[in-house]
Amino acid sequence: MEKTHLSASSEKSAVSSLVKMVKRCVPDSVKLASKARLRPGGRIGLNLPDRIFLEQVSIPWFAEQEETRSVLDVGTDWYTWKYEVLFPGMEYQSIDFDAAKAKFASPNHVVGSILELDQYFEENRFDLIICNGVFGWGVDDCADIETAVSQFFRVLRPGGYLVIGWNDNDDHRPEGFEKTDVKGFERFVLPPIESDHFNSAGSNRHQFRFYRSVKSASVSSQHETIL
Numbered sequence: 001m002e003k004t005h006l007s008a009s010s011e012k013s014a015v016s017s018l019v020k021m022v023k024r025c026v027p028d029s030v031k032l033a034s035k036a037r038l039r040p041g042g043r044i045g046l047n048l049p050d051r052i053f054l055e056q057v058s059i060p061w062f063a064e065q066e067e068t069r070s071v072l073d074v075g076t077d078w079y080t081w082k083y084e085v086l087f088p089g090m091e092y093q094s095i096d097f098d099a100a101k102a103k104f105a106s107p108n109h110v111v112g113s114i115l116e117l118d119q120y121f122e123e124n125r126f127d128l129i130i131c132n133g134v135f136g137w138g139v140d141d142c143a144d145i146e147t148a149v150s151q152f153f154r155v156l157r158p159g160g161y162l163v164i165g166w167n168d169n170d171d172h173r174p175e176g177f178e179k180t181d182v183k184g185f186e187r188f189v190l191p192p193i194e195s196d197h198f199n200s201a202g203s204n205r206h207q208f209r210f211y212r213s214v215k216s217a218s219v220s221s222q223h224e225t226i227l
């Protein structure tokens with residue numbers, strides 16, 4: 001009896017290892033495609049806990065605020081196609097440095113890098129920046145993250161909001177982020193969750209943090225020397 005039990009258990013463990021091995025061979029794009037769902041507004045969205053939080057909790061709160069009328073959304077992909085419908089009444093602008101992603105982008109789209117936002121947008125241009133899944137997906141080390149943060153600071157108006165989302169997993173953890181001072185910003189408590197961060201329950205270990213610019217209305221392009 002004992003022998004049969006052991007054999008069944010080792011067989012189970014062999015199958016489980018095999019399943020894990022096969023899963024590792026499946027490209028991220030195929031894994032994501034299996035999570036595609038039709039969403040209101042004719043969008044195709046991702047049925048993942050972090051995406052549901054972003055689209056159904058955090059973005060709607062910002063979209064409801066009178067003071068939040070313009071948004072810069074960083075990074076586009078098939079699952080952010082038509083994302084502008086999530087921001088009714090707001091001016092929606094997207095940016096991605098990969099020209100191939102422009103086909104998923106909004107009508108207001110720039111092919112360019114967040115490390116050079118000053119090349120495309122004037123100071124204080126936006127009320128809100130959403131930088132989700134970009135740190136760890138191309139902007140990874142401290143130096144680049146610091147540059148991106150200073151560019152966000154520049155193009156956000158005083159008191160503007162910044163949402164940063166990233167995957168806290170071995171494949172995409174932006175090691176530079178925790179070591180980077182998010183200079184010019186303070187953490188912001190998002191009212192619907194009464195917290196300045198959200199750690200999603202999904203296996204991708206997606207995290208969000210919310211910030212607000214502490215730039216004073218009188219700070220001009222000299223902000224780097226003032227802060």
Ligand SMILES: C[S@@+](CC[C@H](N)C(=O)[O-])C[C@H]1O[C@@H](n2cnc3c(N)ncnc32)[C@H](O)[C@@H]1O
Nearest residue numbers: 074075076096097098113114132133137138139
């Ligand atoms: C994983 S996708 C994230 C898409 C989307 N923002 C989201 O909510 O999931 C990462 C995107 O960031 C873009 N990206 C990476 N580094 C960038 C940079 N320096 N400037 C602009 N886009 C960048 C990539 O081209 C890619 O399309």
